[in-house]
Amino acid sequence: SISLVRRKNVRTSGDDVRGARSLLFVGFNQDLACFACGTSTGFVTYNCDPLKERFRRDFEDGGIGIVEMLWRCNILALVGGGRNPKYPPNKVMIWDDYQNKCIAELEFRSEVIGVRLRRDRIVVILRSKIYVYNFADLQVVDQFETLDNPKGLCSISPKHEHMVIAVPSLDTPGEVVVRHYATDTRRSIMAHESHLAQIVLNPEGTLLATCSQKGTLIRVFDAISGDKVAEFRRGADNTEIYCLSFHPLSTYLCLSSEKGTVHVYKLRGEEAAAPAGEAPPAPSTTANSSSTLASSRPSQDSIERGNRSSPLSFMGSILGGYFSSQWSFAQFTLNLPGDPRCICCFGTQSNTVIVVCANGSYFKYRFDANEGGEAVQEGFAHFFQPSGTAPSAAAPPSSPPSLK
Numbered sequence: 001s002i003s004l005v006r007r008k009n010v011r012t013s014g015d016d017v018r019g020a021r022s023l024l025f026v027g028f029n030q031d032l033a034c035f036a037c038g039t040s041t042g043f044v045t046y047n048c049d050p051l052k053e054r055f056r057r058d059f060e061d062g063g064i065g066i067v068e069m070l071w072r073c074n075i076l077a078l079v080g081g082g083r084n085p086k087y088p089p090n091k092v093m094i095w096d097d098y099q100n101k102c103i104a105e106l107e108f109r110s111e112v113i114g115v116r117l118r119r120d121r122i123v124v125i126l127r128s129k130i131y132v133y134n135f136a137d138l139q140v141v142d143q144f145e146t147l148d149n150p151k152g153l154c155s156i157s158p159k160h161e162h163m164v165i166a167v168p169s170l171d172t173p174g175e176v177v178v179r180h181y182a183t184d185t186r187r188s189i190m191a192h193e194s195h196l197a198q199i200v201l202n203p204e205g206t207l208l209a210t211c212s213q214k215g216t217l218i219r220v221f222d223a224i225s226g227d228k229v230a231e232f233r234r235g236a237d238n239t240e241i242y243c244l245s246f247h248p249l250s251t252y253l254c255l256s257s258e259k260g261t262v263h264v265y266k267l268r269g270e271e272a273a274a275p276a277g278e279a280p281p282a283p284s285t286t287a288n289s290s291s292t293l294a295s296s297r298p299s300q301d302s303i304e305r306g307n308r309s310s311p312l313s314f315m316g317s318i319l320g321g322y323f324s325s326q327w328s329f330a331q332f333t334l335n336l337p338g339d340p341r342c343i344c345c346f347g348t349q350s351n352t353v354i355v356v357c358a359n360g361s362y363f364k365y366r367f368d369a370n371e372g373g374e375a376v377q378e379g380f381a382h383f384f385q386p387s388g389t390a391p392s393a394a395a396p397p398s399s400p401p402s403l404k
Helices: 290-295 300-304 313-319
Strands: 023-028 034-039 042-047 052-058 063-069 075-081 091-096 101-107 114-117 121-125 129-134 140-145 164-168 175-180 185-190 196-201 207-212 217-222 228-233 241-246 252-257 261-266 330-333 342-346 352-357 361-366 376-382
Touching: 023 063, 023 342, 023 352, 034 075, 042 063, 063 114, 075 114, 091 121, 140 164, 140 175, 164 196, 175 196, 175 207, 196 241, 207 241, 217 252, 228 261, 252 342, 261 352
Parallel strands: 241 342
Antiparallel strands: 023 034, 034 042, 034 063, 042 052, 063 075, 075 091, 091 101, 114 121, 121 129, 129 140, 164 175, 175 185, 196 207, 207 217, 217 228, 241 252, 252 261, 261 330, 342 352, 352 361, 361 376
16 A cells, blocks of 8 residues: 555654644555545545545544555554554554454564555565565465665555565665565565665556655666666655555556655556546456566557657767656646645546645646646545544635646
8 A cells, every 4th residue: 555654654643633633644545446544533434536435433542553454345454553542553453344343463573664455465564574464364474674664665466366565675775675476586676776765566566666765766667577667757856755656557657745746657558548437457367467467567669658858868878867867747736735745646537646645635636648747636625634524625726836
């Protein structure tokens, strides 16, 4: 999942105000159709588009600092958080919302930084270790040691029959270890020279996108061979990237940054995209199907057809990487006074991007699939208010601010 914790997971524990219901965490589910919020009094889940509250649970005795949904079913993983945690921060509680109670728990010696769920696996991220559990019997099936990982970086493929996982390396800053369980292989990918800020796999686990703490370059790798297939530039100055997210069909990649900007990069042509309003096709049930893997890998030619380049890109080999980089295909800037932290994903409608913010704001933008450029705001709402009121629609800004 994508979340906002002291990083891209906005677990806003530092914003927990005594005596008020505050937002502690926001994260998308596996198909990016819903998002869940941890609050100082419980948790609540929403449908992304249209924005609609699905269900909430309010507790009298504490807050929830991490909420990980399992697709759209009744099972969630919860970790206590805030000034008065509902559960100890070193425990992962498996919550059954039909029974309105916890049905299992996992306890650790240190604070849990993040949780990822598949139908067959539970992945728990600690500061320097990642554990993989079998969901059926809660037995450890794998574990990874990592460099200090305060952001809880870890990505798993939610769709494929056999899981693919990407984690920070133990040995080298900027290196990612990708484990393919179908072939029982590990591949190390040297993605950046500095420490990682975000890593994300596409739904099939065939592509890996990364960025470093500098926040200037985004790189996309073939997760099977380790080859770099694309390099995108966000900007020239350093900034924090809060979120990287693939389109469900791996046709685009989007990111949100500390500057309040959201960028969309084109990975390959729209010929493989599903028609408007239709769900993405189901993945093949055959592990490592050649047709599935091939359709998820963009060619370099198709990438270059969409994204912007510098007018001096033809001199890139002489002037350096800045001029040879590909820039975003589409972009927009959020009107976010105060806290800029936000996460983004592609909406269920064609060519739309959903943005969910740490201050309780919700945005929906649409970009032109042919021309790209500045996206147009189509929706805005407050999904969370400290008073606990329901989401309310609001008018968009009279004129969108310019991209910085």
